[in-house]
Amino acid sequence: MPKAFPPEFRRDVVAVARKREAPIAQIAKDFGISEACLHRWLKIADTDDGIRPGTTTTESAELRELRKRNKLLEQENEILRRAAAYFAKEIFPKMMYPLVEDLAADGIPVAVTCRVLGFSKQAFYAWKSAPVSRRELDDAYLINAALDIHRDDPAFGHRFIADELPAHGINAGLNRVARLCSQQRIWSVFAKKRGLTRRAGPPVHDDLVRKQFTATAANRVWLTDITEHPTGQGKLYLCAIKDVYSGRIVGYSIDSRMKASLAVSALRNAVRLRDPSGTIVHSDRGSQFRSRKFVKVLRDNGLAGSMGRVGACGDNAAMESFFALLQKNVLDRQRWRTREDLRLAIVTWIEKTYHRRRRQARLGRLTPIEFETINRHATAA
Incomplete structure (x- = not known):
């Protein structure tokens, strides 16, 4: 299919x-x-x-989400119905965790109760072993959320974390977030602290490519990296994924911010169009490629991660050569007024020129599309 x-x-x-x-x-x-x-x-x-x-796509998606939400609410209502008597007690909401113990004694899992009532299992078990003050508990919630946000995208500092906290149900002032992040040493990977020498983060994968930019078949080795270019509205970032076998760009994503979601979207687009299994995805040590979300997508799709050394452009030279072509043929040809103009120019050049018109000597003077098509038919025969 x-x-x-x-x-x-x-x-x-x-x-x-x-x-x-x-x-x-x-x-x-x-x-x-x-x-x-x-x-x-x-x-x-x-x-x-x-x-x-x-009916718009958004409305259809909303209908599906409403049906899913309705089913979930029916399940949660059963827990709330049994907990109604407890909510009527005068001690609520000063002490809510005993409710979890009461429901657990009746056979309802702690994890389900904590999710429905808005608790975390970690905080519940911490209270059970040593009750803490409400302020300390609120700080613990905030720190856990900040760690999750920073783990998803290590480029986030305390300002970005403060912007993301409302989405996790936490409202806190910027000074409080800065204080707690400083105590827990939650800093952006790009931050420069006085008296603190920051090095590139540790690799989450070994180097499985070792500058051998060749493959015997499609979907064996993919290369990925991120490039940027200024426009009149600000910078535009492109994350592309290249198949070493044919040189084809099998997935890409373009955005106005260089977040972990940019690399995740590019990888998901590539997986959606291909059928990878055991494919090596090689990158540098950028925080986007070390993020928890990117590593999870690799693991969920059976892909193998690979990373080069710090400051070694040659470890990803084949991907850098593609960006050099893009720089010469699109980015530097004019001043781009809007991000949308540059975006369409990049997409058109990749899909129309690079894939279908630009012949490559290493492919026998064939384009990437022609090379893949001919070899796919030969393999099938």
Whole structure:
């Protein structure tokens, strides 16, 4: 069964098609999709933007989410129904943890009760062994949330963590967050503290590539890295994933911020379009590639991580060569007024020129698409 195209790729193709710089059939051919598929994407985009009537993608997603939420609420209601008598006690909410013990004695797991009532299991067991003050407990909640946020993206300092805390149900002032982060030594990997020498973070993977940028088949070795370029609205960041076998960019993501989610989106887009199993994904030691989210996506899809040395560009030279081509052919050709203009230029060059027009000597003067197609048919035969 064919894999669905990533939403980011679909948005970019629709944006190029709406500019009407070429016939629809030619645009569909340039991006490697059928004309009917492009018409369907345009129809969905028009519905989402309110140009034509119909149920939007957002509304459909909301309906699915509401059904899922309704099912979850029915399960949680059973716990709250049994806990109603306890909530009526005068000691609530001063002392809530005994409720967890009461429900656990009746056979309800501690983890389920803590999730429904908004507790963490760690905090409950800490109270059980040594009760603490409310202030200390609130600080513990904040520190746990800050550690989770920083683990997801080590580039976050206390200011970014303070911005993310409301999404975790915690409201705290910037000074309090800064104090607790300083006590726990939760700092951005880019921070420079006086009297503190900061080194690059430890690698989470061994170097499995060792500058051997060759592969005998597709989806054996992928390379990834992040590049940036300024525009009139600020910097734009591109994370691309390249298959060493054909040189094809199998996944990419573009955003205005260099967060861990940028690398995660690029990897998920690549996995969605390919069928990797045991593929080596090689990168540098950037915090985005050492983040917990990126490592989790690797593990969940059966991929093997690989990392080069600190400050050794040669350890990822094949990926750097692609960014050099992009710099020469797109980024440095003009001053880019908006991020959207640069984004569409990057996408068009990758899909139309690099994949389907630019022939490479190491591929026998074939384009990446031609090389993969010919060898796929030969392997099948």
